[in-house]
Amino acid sequence: MNLIEFLQSRHGAARTTDLKRAGFTERSLSEATRSGAIERVQRGVYVTKGADPDVVAAFRANGRLTCISAARFYGFWTLHDPDILHLTCGNGLPNPAVVNHALALHPRHPYLPVVGVADVVMHALRCLPELESLVxxxxxIALALLTPDYLRSRLTGNRNGKARSILDLVLPRADSLLEVLAHTHFVRAGLRVRMHVQLPGVGEVDCLIDDCLVIELDGGTHLEGKQVKKDQYRNNASIRGGHLVLRYYYADVVHNPERMVSEVLAVLANREAGRFGPSRLQSK
Known part of the structure; x- marks a missing residue:
């Protein structure tokens, strides 16, 4: 692996110490800098063209990315891209251009200027709005990088009460951020919710409310032709089995949860009132 390839493998930036540890000499760094292949953005930090701007900014600040700014480096779900950089710099100096978090206490990322998984999550739980930190x-947890019990053991005291309450919303299993968000909204509406329920003739459904209403939560792949047909047949099978069905998409769950919950409540009220029509036996 040459110098450029090495830098690209590290999002385009690295410290001199890491470069030398990988076998690159001062001479090779100087030659690459003179040729314009790489740039020394500050003492001890080299970058190549197309370097990740957040990684470069963290190096420049002599800090480490954390909270929502670090989420993508570990493959975590997020609802929004950060509009300001979240760092832990450890110098205590105010900087209006970043959110400066507390010191990192756990093993950090092996080569990027990113704090460790536990610090990323705990900083998010203390910093972000409830649903954003929840996902x-x-x-x-879904990636088996942490457990709720471990986080609770680290989030003690009154100041972490909000963080612990968010942990109470974590599901034993969630295959997408839509599932954990929908579950939270439905439970808070007072509904009886079961996730990942097996229905005869249908298979596993995302959510079953009050044992009568199936909720399916569809991502982008569900808009493909073959998947749409498959989903419609599943709807038919659910209704044949005596269950009503509603489907919701990312925009519904993330951007219009109140409308989604209102529709679910309306369907349940109509069912309770018998507005789906009397049975043929009752009409005789």
């Missing part, structure tokens, strides 16, 4: 911690 991050849920994905960390």
């Amino acid at each position: 991050m911690v849920q994905s960390a």
